[in-house]
Amino acid sequence: MMRKSQEITGRHVLFIMLAFFGTVVAVNVTMAINAAGSWSGLVVKNSYVASQSFNKRIAKAEEQAARGWQHDLVLEKGQLVFSLMDANGSPISLAEGSVSIGRPASEVQDQELTLIRQGEGRYVAPITLAPGRWQAHVRAMTSDGQDWRLRYRLTVPKG
Numbered sequence: 001m002m003r004k005s006q007e008i009t010g011r012h013v014l015f016i017m018l019a020f021f022g023t024v025v026a027v028n029v030t031m032a033i034n035a036a037g038s039w040s041g042l043v044v045k046n047s048y049v050a051s052q053s054f055n056k057r058i059a060k061a062e063e064q065a066a067r068g069w070q071h072d073l074v075l076e077k078g079q080l081v082f083s084l085m086d087a088n089g090s091p092i093s094l095a096e097g098s099v100s101i102g103r104p105a106s107e108v109q110d111q112e113l114t115l116i117r118q119g120e121g122r123y124v125a126p127i128t129l130a131p132g133r134w135q136a137h138v139r140a141m142t143s144d145g146q147d148w149r150l151r152y153r154l155t156v157p158k159g
Contacts, residue, residue, distance in 0.1 A: 060147075067146075069148075070085040071084050071138075073099075073136055075127075078127065079124045079126045080099055080113065080115075080125045080127055080136070081122065081124050082097065082099070082122075082124070084140065084148065085121050090121075092121055093120075093143040094115070094117070094140045095143050095145075096140070097115030097138070097139065097141070098113060098138075099113045099115060099138050100139075101136040101137075103132070103134060104135045115140070123140075129156045130156065131156045132156060133153065133154070134153070134155070135152070135153055136151070137149070137150075138150050138152065
């Protein structure tokens with residue numbers, strides 16, 4: 001039995017074109033949404049200037065990590081809670097402490113907070129954060145003059 005060959009009509013070409021470009025647009029939209037949602041933001045404004053002190057910052061970070069101190073920054077009931085313990089689990093007393101917090105890709109909601117002592121090795125700062133990603137930079141000076149700096153990423157859930 002011979003099969004009758006079908007002609008390609010203008011309607012067929014239209015459907016093929018719509019399917020092709022519809023697929024391209026759908027993939028592009030998906031990629032754009034994923035890229036916008038995963039971009040963590042600007043790290044430095046001037047990479048050349050930042051590179052001048054890179055080795056010093058790496059050496060300080062390695063020295064800080066070698067201390068073996070335990071640390072944490074969490075959001076609990078409308079306040080940031082920072083804790084710092086030495087390698088043996090004993091609380092570390094701070095002479096001063098602060099947190100710079102903001103969105104990773106914008107400076108619009110940036111805030112400077114002062115850490116307030118609330119028990120041994122526990123420091124708090126009241127704050128209200130909208131849902132989404134936040135970046136916090138903790139700076140602390142221990143009572144014996146040791147500097148402590150660390151960046152944290154926080155995600156505040158919706159609802």
